[in-house]
Amino acid sequence: MPTLNINGTDTALDVPDDMPILWALRDVAGLTGTKFGCGVALCGACTVHLDGQAIRSCVTPVSAAAGKKITTIEAIGKDPVGAKVQAAWTQIDVVQCGYCQSGQVMAATALLHATPKPSDTDIDNAMSGNICRCGTYGRIKAAIRIAAAAGAPK
Structure with a gap:
């Protein structure tokens, strides 16, 4: 076990x-x-x-x-970067149906840990494996930019 x-x-x-x-x-x-x-x-x-x-x-x-x-998504808000990502998601209403969003938030949080100030290319590369059937890609990218602008945790 x-x-x-x-x-x-x-x-x-x-x-x-x-x-x-x-x-x-x-x-x-x-x-x-x-x-x-x-x-x-x-x-x-x-x-x-x-x-x-x-x-x-x-x-x-x-x-x-x-x-x-x-x-998991249930605990990502305890991570300072994850909390910023979740706040950005809420701020600009990224979610449409929501099904893919836990995976999107997890991928975005990992990206910002690795690259705190990502370029658009960094975001595109990191998020390319996450599919959103509703097509919220523009809002996802904007939320990642907002979370990155909120700064690294102190």
């Missing part, structure tokens, strides 16, 4: 080592903010952080998280 550090808490889960993290989070841990989209790491709806890096949880096995920290 693997023990995963999920949102800062060690959690023993009775799951096989090859189960995708997505299903361990949603079906076993009850954290449903991370969404299933495509199941093949192409849409980004399932994005979570593994030791601060944005990963696709639909194709990453639980065994890959051993000894690492998983952060």
Whole structure:
């Protein structure tokens, strides 16, 4: 039975080592903010952080998280950068249907941790793997710019 550090808490889960993290989070841990989209790491709806890096949880096995920290959308607001991203999302009403947005926020937060003042090209590259069926890409990019302008945490 693997023990995963999920949102800062060690959690023993009775799951096989090859189960995708997505299903361990949603079906076993009850954290449903991370969404299933495509199941093949192409849409980004399932994005979570593994030791601060944005990963696709639909194709990453639980065994890959051993000894690492998983952060989900449920806890990203505790991260100062994540809180700025969420505030920017709300400020300009990024969300339309909302299905992809947890993955978008997770990817944007990882981007701003790696590149606090991203160029438009940096944003495009970092967010290119996250699909929004509603087409809110312009608002997503604007929100990332707002969060970046809010500055790095002190």
